[in-house]
Amino acid sequence: MKRNPITLINGLLLLLIFGLMLFLFQVRSTEVAVVTTFGRFSRSITQPDFYFRMPWPIQKVYKFDNRIQAFEKKFEQTTTSDALNLLVSVYVGWRIADPKLFLDTLNGDVTKAEQTLDPLVRNVKNGVISRYAFSDLVSTNAAALKFDKIEEEMLSMIRSQARDNYGIQIDLLAINQLGLPESITTAVFNRMKAERQRRISEFRSQGEMQASIIKATAESETNRLMTLAQAEATKILGEAEREAARFYTVFAENPELYIFLKSLKALETSTKEKTTLILDPQSAPFHLLSSPAADRPQTGLTR
Numbered sequence: 436m437k438r439n440p441i442t443l444i445n446g447l448l449l450l451l452i453f454g455l456m457l458f459l460f461q462v463r464s465t466e467v468a469v470v471t472t473f474g475r476f477s478r479s480i481t482q483p484d485f486y487f488r489m490p491w492p493i494q495k496v497y498k499f500d501n502r503i504q505a506f507e508k509k510f511e512q513t514t515t516s517d518a519l520n521l522l523v524s525v526y527v528g529w530r531i532a533d534p535k536l537f538l539d540t541l542n543g544d545v546t547k548a549e550q551t552l553d554p555l556v557r558n559v560k561n562g563v564i565s566r567y568a569f570s571d572l573v574s575t576n577a578a579a580l581k582f583d584k585i586e587e588e589m590l591s592m593i594r595s596q597a598r599d600n601y602g603i604q605i606d607l608l609a610i611n612q613l614g615l616p617e618s619i620t621t622a623v624f625n626r627m628k629a630e631r632q633r634r635i636s637e638f639r640s641q642g643e644m645q646a647s648i649i650k651a652t653a654e655s656e657t658n659r660l661m662t663l664a665q666a667e668a669t670k671i672l673g674e675a676e677r678e679a680a681r682f683y684t685v686f687a688e689n690p691e692l693y694i695f696l697k698s699l700k701a702l703e704t705s706t707k708e709k710t711t712l713i714l715d716p717q718s719a720p721f722h723l724l725s726s727p728a729a730d731r732p733q734t735g736l737t738r
Contacts, residue, residue, distance in 0.1 A: 458487055458488060459485050461486075462480050462483050462484060464483040465501055465502050466483070466498050467479070467480065467498070467499050467531055468480040468497060468498045468534065469496070469538050470488060470495070470497075471494065472493060472494050474495075476535055476539075479533070479534045481534065497538055497543055499537065499543055500531075502530065503528045503529065504528070504529050504545060504548075505527075506526075506527045506549050507524065507526050507527070508525040508526070508527070508553065508557065508611075509524065510523070510524045510614060511524075513560060513565070514564075515565065515568055515572070516566055516568050517569050519569040520615075520616050521569070521572060521613060521614070522615065522616065523560060523610060523614075524611045525560050525609070525611060526607075526609050526610075526611040527552065527593075527605060527608050528605070528606045528608075529606065530603070530606060532598055532603060533598070534602065535602070536600075536602030537601060537602035537603065539602075540600065541601055551601060552597065552603070555593055555596055555597060559592045559593045560589060562592070563585055563592065572585070572613060573613065573615075575630055575631055575634070582610055586608060586610060589608055590605060590607070593608065
């Protein structure tokens with residue numbers, strides 16, 4: 436019987452693919468793996484690539500998802516250092532750090548891993564929060580809150596336990612939610628209300644003190660300016676009185692000069708713009724208009 440070469444080639448390709456599937460396996464970038472030989476650990480694989488293996492039942496490959504797993508602890512009650520109860524929920528992000536230890540202790544089961552993390556998180560949470568006061572977690576003053584410090588302490592405590600005992604790396608831990616038991620909610624609200632009232636009183640006192648300072652400064656400046664103004668007015672009045680005394684002396688020595696100046700003033704007042712007068716030029720003060728300049732009195736005033 437003559438054999439078809441194409442059929443033969445296809446058969447050889449299928450045989451090659453089947454052989455590769457028996458002796459090769461792939462680890463993706465999102466996976467880690469453990470290889471066992473006759474049930475005993477051979478090696479861990481944490482880098483993505485194709486790897487050689489002996490076919491089953493000689494060797495067996497266990498693959499685990501290496502992406503960060505989310506685990507949220509339920510709302511549970513805990514007690515602060517000042518004996519007040521709080522409801523706290525904690526959020527944890529973890530992934531497999533040691534595939535062999537993870538397989539040995541937890542059988543590679545994610546659900547079993549979270550069941551194991553549950554009491555660890557609870558113990559760490561209760562232990563850390565019991566060292567802090569209620570006001571470190573619940574306060575109207577944001578600067579007094581210590582969430583970052585509390586979370587860092589919890590993460591530090593649980594990280595070594597999870598890695599050394601179960602091959603789990605805790606990448607993040609955070610307080611997800613806070614609550615108050617119904618029995619103390621009213622008392623806490625009253626306490627927060629009293630604290631706000633205290634802060635309002637402080638702000639009001641500070642405002643009143645600043646207003647007093649501003650008012651006192653303004654009054655001081657006003658008094659200073661008034662004193663300067665009065666001194667300047669006194670100075671001007673003194674100069675005016677001295678000038679008036681000088682004029683009075685001149686007029687007392689020369690009454691004709693005073694009469695002449697008053698006549699000029701009367702003439703200036705009566706001859707406004709576009710004024711027409713018909714008067715006797717010999718009567719005062721219009722006689723000045725016709726009097727020779729030589730007959731006019733000398734002022735004796737200097738400017």
